[in-house]
Amino acid sequence: MKQIPAIFLTSLLSGVITLGAYKLFIEDSPLLPVMSNDITTAAPLRTVANTYEAPDFTQAAEKTIHTVVxxxxxxxxxxxxxxxxxxxxxxxxxxxxxxxxxxxxxxxxxxxxxxxxxxxxxxxxxxxxxxxxxxxxxxxxxxxxxxxxxxxxxxKTDEKLPFAVFGDSDAINVGEWVLAVGNPYNLNSTVTAGIVSAKARNLSNTGIQSFIQTDAAVNPGNSGGALVNSRGELIGINTMISSMTGSYVGYSFAVPSNMTRKIIQDFMEFGKVQQGILGVQGFELNRQIAQEKQLKLTQGFYVDQVTSNSGAEKAGIKKGDIITQIDNRTINNFLELNAIIATKRPDDVVKVNLQRAGKEMTVEVALSKKEIARLQYNGFEIENLSDQEKAALGIRYGVKIKDIENPQFKAYENELKEAIIIGIDGNEATDIETAQSLLNKSGGQKNIRLDIITRKRERIRLIL
The missing domain is CATH 2.40.10.10 (Trypsin-like serine proteases)
Structure with a gap:
């Protein structure tokens, strides 16, 4: 009888050891309750390794900070x-x-x-x-x-300076990491990081510029600094921020490097910017316009007018064509079209993919000189003013009505011919390029307001 307690304790101890061994060596990982279809079940706890590594910008920053002044x-x-x-x-x-x-x-x-x-x-x-x-x-x-x-x-310096290497701004992608490097207030170079938020952004009423948008912090004093990719290649020149206070609040913008490189090469070689034009006017497609014109495409640039004697006319582009690509880059609006053409010079040849009456076509267009360009819109032929004409008229900007074919205004031809358009829908019509962009924004709609100075120096307002 005295041995019973000892036997009992020995049995209990053996059971505990056996259960512990089973839990430790045989059973799967500890169980956690998981709700599935309102039934509580058990699932094994898994340990997931965190493989994310923060991007390393040290080499890109080291390459860039000595090039920013x-x-x-x-x-x-x-x-x-x-x-x-x-x-x-x-x-x-x-x-x-x-x-x-x-x-x-x-x-x-x-x-x-x-x-x-x-x-x-x-x-x-x-x-x-x-x-x-x-x-x-x-x-x-x-x-x-x-x-x-x-x-x-x-x-002027006798020694070789460190310099930034140009990258391809067309090759960057939304979401790609970038660095903004500036030298504000003589504080030596400062570096901030962010991602590309958008491409081909327009911040003006003219629609001429095409910016890279990032969320890298850019504050006053950083204008003119470098926007570089993770390899330290220059992909943009930081130019502005969008803010009510004048300080960074989440958006900054840069001139793409491809456009910048073309402009500075023009300065070095010609002393001024050489601008080629395609020679088309029109508007971007959307669902509403596609339905009105009974088109299958809802994206692209709809050609509403072709400039006389331009490269586009000589290549056979016609009214009603829809431009979908230029040099294998997709075109959805005038800004994207202009961003490509802005990196070209007169006589450069571009490959234009377009759709005509539902059929795909490809044509090669030699760009025309901007100086000889004329804009045709709704029966009005418009051209740039020369510097001599501006000085004689005492104005800083404007475009001239060269001819009128619109029957609605033919009776007023003597008064309107040679008149100067200074504004389109309340925006300054500084030149043909700006006027074309402002008219393109109308999307083919009527009731476009023109502010005009006649040859008699009278100011009138015309509704097209």
């Missing part, structure tokens, strides 16, 4: 006279005051060519460049283009 713009103005001060002390003359603006720039060649924004250097009397190692140089302005907000500077 600080740009100081010094301009001078005469302060207004103070009548009270002059009454007490006599005429003293206006005092000249210096105004200073700052921004960033990017070295693009070892001999000291620097690209920046037009608005960074606009109105400058003196330009000063500070490198990342704090050395300063006087800079000369080589060329500037206000439409694309690009300017080219040059500093």
């Amino acid at each position: 600080h740009v100081k713009n010094v301009s001078y103005r005469t302060a207004p006279r103070n009548p009270v001060y002059e009454f007490i002390y006599g005429y003293q003359g206006g005092q000249t005051q210096a105004q200073i603006g700052t921004g960033s720039g990017v070295i693009i060649s070892p001999d000291g060519y620097i690209v920046t924004n037009n608005h960074v250097i606009q109105g400058a009397n003196d330009l000063e460049i500070t490198l990342n190692d704090n050395r300063t140089f006087k800079a000369d302005l080589i060329g500037t283009d206000s439409k694309t907000d690009i300017a080219l500077l040059k500093i």
Whole structure:
């Protein structure tokens, strides 16, 4: 009888050991309840390894920071006279005051060519460049283009400078990581990271510009700095932010590198931007327009007019054609079309894919010179004003009505012919390119408002 407790304890201990061994070595992982179809079941707990690694931008940043410079713009103005001060002390003359603006720039060649924004250097009397190692140089302005907000500077140096290598801005993808590098307020280079949020963004009423949008932080003073990919290649020049406060709130924009490279090559070779044109006017397709015109396509650029003697006319492009691709790049609207053409020069040949009456076609178009271009719209033939004509008329911008074929306005031909269009739907009609873009935005709709100055210097408003 005395052995019974010992036997009982031995049996209990053996059971505990056996159960523990089963749990440890035989049974699967611990069970967790999982709800499935309102029935509680058991599922094994799985351990998932976290394989995500944050992108490493150290090499891209190291390549770029020494190529980004600080740009100081010094301009001078005469302060207004103070009548009270002059009454007490006599005429003293206006005092000249210096105004200073700052921004960033990017070295693009070892001999000291620097690209920046037009608005960074606009109105400058003196330009000063500070490198990342704090050395300063006087800079000369080589060329500037206000439409694309690009300017080219040059500093003189006997040594080779670090410079940025151009990448292909057409090859970047939405969601791709990028770095924004600037040199604001002489603080040496600063680096921020983000992703490409969108391509071919338009921030103006004219629809001429095509920006890369990113969420990399770009603040005042970083304008003119570099936007680079993860390999440190220059894919854009940071130009602006979209903000009510003037500071970064989540959106920043850059001029694509392919456009920038073409512009600065024009400056170096020709002294000014060489702009070719395709020679078509029209509007982007959408579902509503496709239904109205009984078209199967709902995306593409609908050709409503073809410019006389342009490359498009010579290649056989006609009214009603739908342009779907240029040089194998998809075209959904005028901005995408213009973004491609803006990287070309007169006489460059582009391959245009289009659809005509439901059939696919491909034609090659030699781009025309912008200077000889005329815009045809709703029976009006419009052309650019020369600098001499602007000076004689005392105006800064406008386009001229060269001829009128619209029967509705034929009776007013003598009054309207040679008149100057200065505005389209409340926007400045600065030249043919801008006028074409503003008319393209109408999507073929009527009631377009034209603000006109006649030959008698009368201002009238015309509704097309």
